[in-house]
Amino acid sequence: xxxxxxxxxxxxxxxxxxxxxxxxxxxxxxxxxxxxxxxxxxxxxxxxxxxxxxxxxxxxxxxxxxxxxxxxxxxxxxxxxxxxxxxxxxxxxxxxxxxxxxxxxxxxxxxxxxxxxxxxxxxxxxxxxxxxxxxxxxxxxxxxxxxxxxxxxxxxxxxxxxxxxxxxxxxxxxxxxxxxxxxxxxxxxxxxxxxxxxxxxxxxxxxxxxxxxxxxxxxxxxxxxxxxxxxxxxxxxxxxxxxxxxxxxxxxxxxxxxxxxxxxxxxxxxxxxxxxxxxxxxxxxxxxxxxxxxxxxxxxxxxxxxxxxxxxxxxxxxxxxxxxxxxxxxxxxxxxxxxxxxxxxxxxxxxxxxxxxxxxxxxxxxxxxxxxxxxxxxxxxxxxxxxxxxxxxxxxxxxxxxxxxxxxxxxxxxxxxxxxxxxxxxxxxxxxxxxxxxxxxxxxxxxxxxxxxxxxxxxxxxxxxxxxxxxxxxxxxxxxxxxxx
Numbered sequence: 001x002x003x004x005x006x007x008x009x010x011x012x013x014x015x016x017x018x019x020x021x022x023x024x025x026x027x028x029x030x031x032x033x034x035x036x037x038x039x040x041x042x043x044x045x046x047x048x049x050x051x052x053x054x055x056x057x058x059x060x061x062x063x064x065x066x067x068x069x070x071x072x073x074x075x076x077x078x079x080x081x082x083x084x085x086x087x088x089x090x091x092x093x094x095x096x097x098x099x100x101x102x103x104x105x106x107x108x109x110x111x112x113x114x115x116x117x118x119x120x121x122x123x124x125x126x127x128x129x130x131x132x133x134x135x136x137x138x139x140x141x142x143x144x145x146x147x148x149x150x151x152x153x154x155x156x157x158x159x160x161x162x163x164x165x166x167x168x169x170x171x172x173x174x175x176x177x178x179x180x181x182x183x184x185x186x187x188x189x190x191x192x193x194x195x196x197x198x199x200x201x202x203x204x205x206x207x208x209x210x211x212x213x214x215x216x217x218x219x220x221x222x223x224x225x226x227x228x229x230x231x232x233x234x235x236x237x238x239x240x241x242x243x244x245x246x247x248x249x250x251x252x253x254x255x256x257x258x259x260x261x262x263x264x265x266x267x268x269x270x271x272x273x274x275x276x277x278x279x280x281x282x283x284x285x286x287x288x289x290x291x292x293x294x295x296x297x298x299x300x301x302x303x304x305x306x307x308x309x310x311x312x313x314x315x316x317x318x319x320x321x322x323x324x325x326x327x328x329x330x331x332x333x334x335x336x337x338x339x340x341x342x343x344x345x346x347x348x349x350x351x352x353x354x355x356x357x358x359x360x361x362x363x364x365x366x367x368x369x370x371x372x373x374x375x376x377x378x379x380x381x382x383x384x385x386x387x388x389x390x391x392x393x394x395x396x397x398x399x400x401x402x403x404x405x406x407x408x409x410x411x412x413x414x415x416x417x418x419x420x421x422x423x424x425x426x427x428x429x430x431x432x433x434x435x436x437x438x439x440x441x442x443x444x445x446x447x448x449x450x451x452x453x454x455x456x457x458x459x460x461x462x463x464x465x466x467x468x469x470x471x472x473x474x475x476x477x478x479x480x481x482x483x484x485x
Contacts, residue, residue: 004084014351015351021069021125023123023382026388026389029356029391036461039461040193040194046201047159053465072128081136083106086142087099088103102327106319110135115310118233126159130155133166135318137153138173138272141175141183147476153183154472160302173315195299210283210291211287212234212411215283218231218239221252225249229248229251230310232280254333261320261324269315282306283309290303359395362396367454369440371399373392373399374422374443376401401415403415425443434452
């Protein structure tokens, strides 16, 4: 218990400062707007649903940034608890005595690994929550506890990638056909908030985006070694300094030590690890294949960031850590896990909440109408120079560009409505802007109303958000009814 508290505290302590969450891709205001984009029906792909809709609703009652902090810390604690549970479960099955060192090693691998640290530094907080929930989903599935596994899948489905990978974990580790079907149905139900708008938009991504988001090599171990250690995120700026100094080698050593227990590890978890590591490796070795998929297959853009697939290996790594026969081996696993990212507590200070500048007068003036900022990129900078998401895109309904340039290459082109609005504004064609649903144009110090009223929120988006919020209660009701029968 003490070790779990220390682990969780070491990673999450910066979040406890006052302010709002703003670090690279993480921008969580206390009161975000409930807009079409927050419901998955905005100008860009539905990558942030249902999380943005949930936060917009929650922000009406409590500060959404504090809710996210609770979710992050809670998920880290659940990862530690699930690692201990999985260790007890698998050691009993393998005929091994309970082992506190093995449990501590499993907790360390679950809570503190390069994937978690790098994704936190990139601001992918909901993906980190999903990764922390995977050991619990695996343990519940292996133990024949489909209700707990289903709740874990729903929690992971705050983000589309989390929904997909948690569902795969639950289905693979489920005991029996009935539980597998149930896990698949829960995963599908939890994915509807992003599946439906994705299908309606038939959204794809440019093939160049696959290469831009391919896994990245790390010092002394290359790309393959980085992936084996659960590292290798595409953005070198979101990597702890220790990894660039060669500490990634400890991740490869950790993999080799863990592999000594592979015969005792449940086969479904090993298969998931092979799928995750193999899939991530494929996106590195065959970017052309991945590029074709993301350009021609709707929804395949979910895996263009191929490194995230290593998430699937986390349950196996946790299980292997807990299955060490000798206490000295468990202690070695713990030490190697820490040595992979020894500077994580210091590096994660970048997550310290900040004061986020939002033009409250403009928010009130817009009154829910769509706002267009000509030439604005959708990015801003924090006081210390760190690039963050433009707070305006979360504080109001904004015509979003969605354009993304990596190393001088256009990875994602701007959205059609943003382009059309820019052309209309260049002609000062307010009637055309109104047709596009733009109510307010803010060009530097110039603020112009077009006469367009606020667009109603998309009913399908509201219904899908309500569906997702009701899912855990429906699952609990079904479980209660079965117990009565």
